[in-house]
Amino acid sequence: MSYRVILVIADGMADRPIKELGLKTPLESAVKPNLDRIAENGVCGIMDPIAPGIPPGSDTATLAMLGYDPWKTYSGRGALEAEGSGVKVLPGDVAFRCNFATVNDDLLVLDRRAGRIANEDAAKLAVSLDRIKLKQSLKVRFLFKNTIQHRAILVISGPKLSSAVSDSDPETARKKVQDVKPLDSSVEAKRTAQIVNMLMRAFHKVLLEHPVNRLRAKRNLPVANMILCRGAGTIPKIPTLQEKFEIRPACVAAVSLIKGVSKVAGMDVINVKGATGTVQTNYMAKAKAAVQALKKHDFVLLHVKATDVASHDGNAKLKVEIIEKIDKMLGYILANVSQDSTYLAVTADHTTSIVTRNHEGDPVPVVIMGPGVRRDDVADFGERTCAKGGLNRIRGLDLMPTLMSLMGKAKKFGA
Amino acid sequence: MSYRVILVIADGMADRPIKELGLKTPLESAVKPNLDRIAENGVCGIMDPIAPGIPPGSDTATLAMLGYDPWKTYSGRGALEAEGSGVKVLPGDVAFRCNFATVNDDLLVLDRRAGRIANEDAAKLAVSLDRIKLKQSLKVRFLFKNTIQHRAILVISGPKLSSAVSDSDPETARKKVQDVKPLDSSVEAKRTAQIVNMLMRAFHKVLLEHPVNRLRAKRNLPVANMILCRGAGTIPKIPTLQEKFEIRPACVAAVSLIKGVSKVAGMDVINVKGATGTVQTNYMAKAKAAVQALKKHDFVLLHVKATDVASHDGNAKLKVEIIEKIDKMLGYILANVSQDSTYLAVTADHTTSIVTRNHEGDPVPVVIMGPGVRRDDVADFGERTCAKGGLNRIRGLDLMPTLMSLMGKAKKFGA
Numbered sequence: 041m042s043y044r045v046i047l048v049i050a051d052g053m054a055d056r057p058i059k060e061l062g063l064k065t066p067l068e069s070a071v072k073p074n075l076d077r078i079a080e081n082g083v084c085g086i087m088d089p090i091a092p093g094i095p096p097g098s099d100t101a102t103l104a105m106l107g108y109d110p111w112k113t114y115s116g117r118g119a120l121e122a123e124g125s126g127v128k129v130l131p132g133d134v135a136f137r138c139n140f141a142t143v144n145d146d147l148l149v150l151d152r153r154a155g156r157i158a159n160e161d162a163a164k165l166a167v168s169l170d171r172i173k174l175k176q177s178l179k180v181r182f183l184f185k186n187t188i189q190h191r192a193i194l195v196i197s198g199p200k201l202s203s204a205v206s207d208s209d210p211e212t213a214r215k216k217v218q219d220v221k222p223l224d225s226s227v228e229a230k231r232t233a234q235i236v237n238m239l240m241r242a243f244h245k246v247l248l249e250h251p252v253n254r255l256r257a258k259r260n261l262p263v264a265n266m267i268l269c270r271g272a273g274t275i276p277k278i279p280t281l282q283e284k285f286e287i288r289p290a291c292v293a294a295v296s297l298i299k300g301v302s303k304v305a306g307m308d309v310i311n312v313k314g315a316t317g318t319v320q321t322n323y324m325a326k327a328k329a330a331v332q333a334l335k336k337h338d339f340v341l342l343h344v345k346a347t348d349v350a351s352h353d354g355n356a357k358l359k360v361e362i363i364e365k366i367d368k369m370l371g372y373i374l375a376n377v378s379q380d381s382t383y384l385a386v387t388a389d390h391t392t393s394i395v396t397r398n399h400e401g402d403p404v405p406v407v408i409m410g411p412g413v414r415r416d417d418v419a420d421f422g423e424r425t426c427a428k429g430g431l432n433r434i435r436g437l438d439l440m441p442t443l444m445s446l447m448g449k450a451k452k453f454g455a
Numbered sequence: 456m457s458y459r460v461i462l463v464i465a466d467g468m469a470d471r472p473i474k475e476l477g478l479k480t481p482l483e484s485a486v487k488p489n490l491d492r493i494a495e496n497g498v499c500g501i502m503d504p505i506a507p508g509i510p511p512g513s514d515t516a517t518l519a520m521l522g523y524d525p526w527k528t529y530s531g532r533g534a535l536e537a538e539g540s541g542v543k544v545l546p547g548d549v550a551f552r553c554n555f556a557t558v559n560d561d562l563l564v565l566d567r568r569a570g571r572i573a574n575e576d577a578a579k580l581a582v583s584l585d586r587i588k589l590k591q592s593l594k595v596r597f598l599f600k601n602t603i604q605h606r607a608i609l610v611i612s613g614p615k616l617s618s619a620v621s622d623s624d625p626e627t628a629r630k631k632v633q634d635v636k637p638l639d640s641s642v643e644a645k646r647t648a649q650i651v652n653m654l655m656r657a658f659h660k661v662l663l664e665h666p667v668n669r670l671r672a673k674r675n676l677p678v679a680n681m682i683l684c685r686g687a688g689t690i691p692k693i694p695t696l697q698e699k700f701e702i703r704p705a706c707v708a709a710v711s712l713i714k715g716v717s718k719v720a721g722m723d724v725i726n727v728k729g730a731t732g733t734v735q736t737n738y739m740a741k742a743k744a745a746v747q748a749l750k751k752h753d754f755v756l757l758h759v760k761a762t763d764v765a766s767h768d769g770n771a772k773l774k775v776e777i778i779e780k781i782d783k784m785l786g787y788i789l790a791n792v793s794q795d796s797t798y799l800a801v802t803a804d805h806t807t808s809i810v811t812r813n814h815e816g817d818p819v820p821v822v823i824m825g826p827g828v829r830r831d832d833v834a835d836f837g838e839r840t841c842a843k844g845g846l847n848r849i850r851g852l853d854l855m856p857t858l859m860s861l862m863g864k865a866k867k868f869g870a
Contacts, residue, residue: 056827063830090868092849093856097869110869117870271870297870395827399867401860402829424829424845433847 043411043447044338045383046330046373047439049105050366051098051295052348052392054404054423058356066359066394067405068422072367074374075407078386080419082409085431087439089390093401096436098348101389102301104436106341107285107444108278116203116273117297122193124300124309127185129275134201134232137271138184138192139209140165140264147217147266149210153190154264157256162186164252165264172242180235184243184267187296194269196235202228208240209268217266236269243267280306281339285440285449290333292326293317293343302341308333317345319362327369331376338447344369351392359394383410383446386421387439403433410446458826458862459753460798461745461788462854464520465781466513466710467763467807469819469838473771481762481774481809482820483837487782489789490822493799495834497824500846502854504805508816511851513763516804517716521756522700522855523693531618531688532712537608539715539724542600544690549616549647552686553599553607554624555580555679562632562681564625568605569679572671577601579667580679587657595650599658599682602711609684611650617643622685623655632681651684658682695721696754700855700864705748707741708732708758717756723748732760734777742784746791753862759784766807774809798825798861801836802854818848825861 055065062069088094089101090110099120100110118135129135140162142151166186174180180198187193204223210216220236222229244266247253253263281289283306291302292310294317299309312329314322323344330342344366350359373384387406390399405426407418416430427433434442444450470480477484503509504516505525514532515525533550544550555577557566581601589595595613602608619638625631635651637644659681662668668678696704698721706717707725709732714724727744729737738759745757759781765774788799802821805814820841822833831845842848849857859865 057829058827065829086845086847091856092853093858093860093865095860095865095867097867100869114869393827396863398863401856401865424831427829427831427845427847428843433849 043381044334045443046340048342048386050347050388051345052351052390053388054391056393058394060356065423066356067363070360070363074367074371075421078409079407079421082407083413083416083431084407084418084426084429086403086427086433087406088403089436095399095401096390098389099297099301101436105439106305107440113276113278115276117271118273119275120300121296122195123303124296125187125193127193127195129195131275133195133197134203135273136194136269138194139268140190141266141268142262143266149213149215151262152213155262156189157264161252165250168246169243200228201232202226203272203274204229205233205272207270209270276304282306285444287339287449288337289339290337291341292329295345298343319346319349321346323365323369327372348392351394352397354394354397356394458796459749460858461755463757463801465762465803466760467766467805468803469806471808473809475771480838481771482778485775485778489782489786490836493824494822494836497822498828498831498846499822499833499841499844501818501842501848502821503818504851510814510816511805513804514712514716516851519851520854521720528691528693530691532686533688534690535715536711537610538718539711540602540608542608542610544610546690548610548612549618550688551609551684553609554683555605556681556683557677558681564628564630566677567628570677571604572679576667580665583661584658615643616647617641618687618689619644620648620687624683624685691719697721700859702754702864703752704754705752706756707744710760713758734761734764736761738780738784742787763807766809767812769809769812771809
């Protein structure tokens with residue numbers, strides 16, 4: 041028998057009990073017959089994506105859940121975002137996440153998103169920035185590309201670069217743009233900081249006089265006169281999932297960070313029409329794409345961002361509604377895969393608290409349903425019910441070996 | 456919202472089921488309405504202070520529960536005891552725990568505590584020992600200070616010292632005083648062993664002819680004619696809790712070992728009148744001091760030694776009584792802290808078995824009560840009930856990140 045896995049990760053779905061929901065979590069409040077059916081037929085547990093008490097990023101958590109030790113492999117968000125946006129990042133390159141922003145004459149940030157500038161304007165500005173020439177003596181090239189609205193990617197290529205540099209993005213408005221500083225004493229970090237600062241000044245100069253911005257000013261739109269950069273990163277040096285487990289993996293995700301992680305893990309990234317990474321994403325289209333992907337792949341990661349979006353907005357009601365949509369999505373999957381040969385695992389990449397609006401270090405619930413699992417008596421998928429499940433408390437890094445063992449893809453250690 | 460934590464550690468409180476108590480543990484036998492209330496409103500679990508099956512010392516367990524990996528940071532008990540006794544130990548110094556003891560002419564130990572010599576006698580003897588001059592060529596200084604009854608501290612300072620030396624204390628009476636031996640092949644260990652042996656002989660010589668001992672002999676009291684040393688240690692090189700977590704930590708403890716651990720962790724050590732580290736300690740004064748400490752601190756460790764004392768004495772009835780006193784102490788705390796902004800965690804640093812009278816490697820129960828915790832259905836605080844709790848099984852090293860995450864002090868890993 042050849043087995044398949046669909047791993048569904050709902051971003052930030054786990055939560056804490058909140059007063060607004062009668063001391064229940066959003067997951068505990070949702071009507072979710074399919075999630076409960078999966079719990080009833082599967083083995084449940086709680087999982088620390090990284091380790092107990094450590095609030096994970098979606099990048100480190102997803103790396104861990106795909107079987108990569110995040111402490112050893114994580115090398116910054118920038119390169120993962122860039123890969124996810126379709127920009128190839130090579131070993132040695134340093135990539136940044138960028139924003140088009142509005143600053144005043146004193147470089148005080150007025151709007152970190154330049155009024156959520158339209159794709160068309162951003163694209164024209166990006167072309168001009170990408171054409172800037174750096175001194176040949178620096179021996180570096182760069183690529184600047186806008187992605188969605190105010191978001192953009194900067195990749196610097198050349199010898200002696202380092203991702204150990206700080207952000208120019210002050211992260212909040214009404215603060216000044218920061219100088220990029222080396223974060224260690226290496227020649228590489230110092231050189232990279234100098235190059236980025238030089239680029240930021242060159243970008244600023246071009247943006248100040250750009251026709252697109254003159255037109256924006258005339259139309260009373262915030263001018264995109266500064267590029268803010270953050271999250272310097274290099275591409276992780278990791279074996280692909282094919283190499284590690286001899287599987288054919290695919291990923292259905294909308295957000296570029298998860299696409300990027302999936303790409304560096306060697307997964308086929310499947311783009312789905314209507315999958316937006318927002319709360320209005322086309323849940324059912326993603327479910328269909330995941331089921332469809334099983335025809336040519338035996339491991340499909342299906343990632344939904346919306347739960348995290350609702351959490352960061354502190355919107356409990358919306359989070360419950362999204363969980364109910366995810367439940368319907370799972371209903372489609374249950375009805376359309378062979379339960380004799382498919383493992384269905386559902387979890388979250390971290391807890392995002394509706395109250396704190398932040399990623400938190402609490403464990404997440406996890407369930408695995410499929411042939412031969414040690415079904416337990418948990419029949420309700422929630423943060424607290426799953427704590428009584430047969431998996432007990434595992435770590436993110438344990439998930440992939442557990443799934444691979446069920447698939448018959450785990451390698452024996454010893455004889 | 457700014458949150459606070461009180462972490463109550465009852466030394467050696469955890470135990471095994473014993474026949475004397477109808478196959479219950481002392482904790483299971485005690486009447487403890489407040490502990491049960493905390494369990495009912497909190498999230499429970501079991502915790503391996505170090506790792507499953509490893510009997511912890513109070514020093515290693517407390518280091519772990521404060522977030523320091525004991526395998527990497529522990530460097531012997533001596534320096535922690537010295538710090539806790541108010542003796543400053545600097546990096547490079549080697550410190551020992553010492554006993555005034557009674558030996559016969561063949562250096563056979565007759566009484567490891569010299570009849571639990573009174574503080575006054577010990578102080579006079581210590582002053583004489585501290586005045587001894589070592590050869591200048593050795594380039595070392597030492598400090599010898601009595602603490603309580605037969606207990607004392609020896610700190611050696613100078614170049615090329617090592618804590619890798621054995622004890623002179625044979626640990627039981629009717630054995631001979633041991634030569635201190637180097638425990639590795641380093642020059643430093645060899646030199647340190649020589650210096651300590653030289654000191655032990657010099658101490659013995661001064662003690663034999665000391666007027667205090669002549670008077671003790673006349674009054675038929677055991678003479679304190681030998682110093683036994685053990686637990687060579689250096690000060691751990693660890694960042695403070697302020698540096699690690701940006702908290703303002705305080706410790707309410709009576710025993711010098713815990714005070715010492717707290718000092719090296721950068722905590723303010725609060726001395727409480729009537730807190731003695733014995734079974735007659737003033738429990739309520741400690742509770743009041745802990746609550747009071749929350750005014751200027753946001754993390755308070757409250758340590759009670761008495762449960763361990765009763766265990767080492769094999770006194771089950773007394774252990775139950777002490778647990779009931781600790782319960783009343785917790786009642787005071789519950790009534791006097793804001794439950795909207797305070798996390799209350801209760802645990803033990805290890806299992807001490809009434810039967811074996813030793814520290815054992817069994818896990819300990821742990822509970823955390825406070826805003827947003829995933830309250831479970833455990834309503835009875837015990838070794839076996841907590842094993843069914845929502846925390847499942849964690850390690851000592853997981854406790855601090857878990858508490859810090861609840862306080863909003865945990866740093867996100869990734870983006």
